[in-house]
Amino acid sequence: MAEARKKMTLPGLFKMVAEGKPITWLTCYDYPTAYLQEQAGIDMILVGDSLGMTMLGYDSTLPVTMDDMIRHSAAVRRGAPNVWLVGDMPYMSYQPSVETAIRNAGRFMAEAGCDSIKLEGGAEMADRIAGIVRSGIPAMGHLGLTPQSASALGGFRLQGKGAAQAKKILDDAKALEQAGAFCILLELVPDRLCKLITERSQGCIIMSLGSGPHAHGQLLIYHDAFALYPRFKPRMAKVFADAGAVIREGLNAYVKEVTEKTFPAQENYFGMPDEEYDELLKML
Numbered sequence: 001m002a003e004a005r006k007k008m009t010l011p012g013l014f015k016m017v018a019e020g021k022p023i024t025w026l027t028c029y030d031y032p033t034a035y036l037q038e039q040a041g042i043d044m045i046l047v048g049d050s051l052g053m054t055m056l057g058y059d060s061t062l063p064v065t066m067d068d069m070i071r072h073s074a075a076v077r078r079g080a081p082n083v084w085l086v087g088d089m090p091y092m093s094y095q096p097s098v099e100t101a102i103r104n105a106g107r108f109m110a111e112a113g114c115d116s117i118k119l120e121g122g123a124e125m126a127d128r129i130a131g132i133v134r135s136g137i138p139a140m141g142h143l144g145l146t147p148q149s150a151s152a153l154g155g156f157r158l159q160g161k162g163a164a165q166a167k168k169i170l171d172d173a174k175a176l177e178q179a180g181a182f183c184i185l186l187e188l189v190p191d192r193l194c195k196l197i198t199e200r201s202q203g204c205i206i207m208s209l210g211s212g213p214h215a216h217g218q219l220l221i222y223h224d225a226f227a228l229y230p231r232f233k234p235r236m237a238k239v240f241a242d243a244g245a246v247i248r249e250g251l252n253a254y255v256k257e258v259t260e261k262t263f264p265a266q267e268n269y270f271g272m273p274d275e276e277y278d279e280l281l282k283m284l
């Protein structure tokens, strides 16, 4: 049995920032992977609505429901009881109103055991962040490439390359910080913009996904980092181990051994004493 870890807390995350220790963050959607991530020493887990693509096979995150998110978040929590767990608010679970946002954020905490929530958007979502934080729930923002708005952003592409758009992202980060966000994820913005936002943050943790090395920590999508998503691999993602290849190799071996009748071998099944078997035959 692997060792139990100390529970990660908000002061624990801020201490890492103060000590200049980068925060490690991955997405995760299921119990066994959560167990492995906790044992590996991952600091934070995001149960992302990217599960719409990685786990459910949709083309986008938009069809993902609150019930999908709660079910997967609760499974992850069971596998990783000590990691700082962020539940990702799905499409239309916070956009309609502050009250909707608070109610759904509360579900992540009460029903799935999350430590915090994340939602997408800048100044226009500051009142949602403020309302959730006022309710006692740590909330984080998400700027740059925000997949729920991919259509409005012109697709899955770098955001903030031009000065005007970069300034808007800087202003949005400030608005979220002032609303009480404890953390902001910058997805796919230029490294220099990420550096500026990190240097200017006053007590807000800045995390990078494809936005360079200058943030307080890094996030990757688990399926990209371990070659488990068959449709594409984004340029920013590094493959740390090709789990897809290992699983494919194992599947081919399974098919071969069952087909050739070399599986199961004697150690893979159980016998029965002769006298019991004879007794059984007599009963037939």
Ligand code: KIV
Residues within 6 Å of the ligand: 027, 046, 047, 048, 049, 050, 051, 088, 147, 185, 187, 209, 221
């Ligand atoms: O859903 C998700 O995994 C995310 C990442 C793309 C940051 O929000």
